[in-house]
Amino acid sequence: MRQGILGVVAACLLAGGVLGATAMASTEDMSEPTQAQPVLPRENLAIVSASGRHVFSVELARTPRQQQVGEMFRTTLPDTSGMLFLWAAPQQSDMWMENTLVPLDIVFIAPDHRIQAIAENAVPRSLAHISSHGPVSATLELAGGVTARLGITVGDKVEAPSLEKKS
Structure with a gap:
């Protein structure tokens, strides 16, 4: 009987250690970032506006x-590149520029794949919240000033394989 109890205690301690290590690992994964992340997988994304079709590698x-x-700690963002944040379900998107070193245009994409809102030239390192003001299925970060320069506006259509998969 004593061996049975010791076995149960040992199993509990082992499970606690494994669970504790797992919890610690997931906490570490969400720790405060200190450097840019490696380049993520890319795809082409197009924005169709009155001024034409504009293609970005995101x-x-x-x-x-x-x-x-996100784009934290990166020192450049080419005008033809960006980052697409894909949300599991439509949600309000609140972004900020903490540790982001370059100005960004933040484009909020509605579930119908149209641009719902644009925050132009978000200020580097700002902690101010930049809101979609309603549910969106994705958020796109582009180099600051690109949307104005290309004539991209609210209501324009966004086309990307990842958005099509969400439909």
Whole structure:
């Protein structure tokens, strides 16, 4: 009987250690970022506006950690690149520029794949919240000033394989 109890106690301690290590690992994964993340998988995304069809090569931020780090600590963002944050379900998107070193245009994409709102030239390192003001299925970060320069506006259509998969 004593061996049975010791076995149960040992199993509980082992399980507690494993669970504790798992919890610790997930906490570490969401710790405060200190450096830019590696380049994420990319796809082409197009915005169709009155001024034409504008194609960008965007990184796909799918996981909570990728979304947390975003464009932080990067020193450049080419005008033809960006980052697409894909939300599991439509939700209000609140972004900020903490540890982001370059100005960004933040484009909020509605579930119908149209641009719902644009925050132009978000200020680097700002902690101010930038809101979609309603549910969106994705958020796109582009180099600051790109949307104005290309004539991209609210209501324009966004086309991307990842958005089509969500429909």
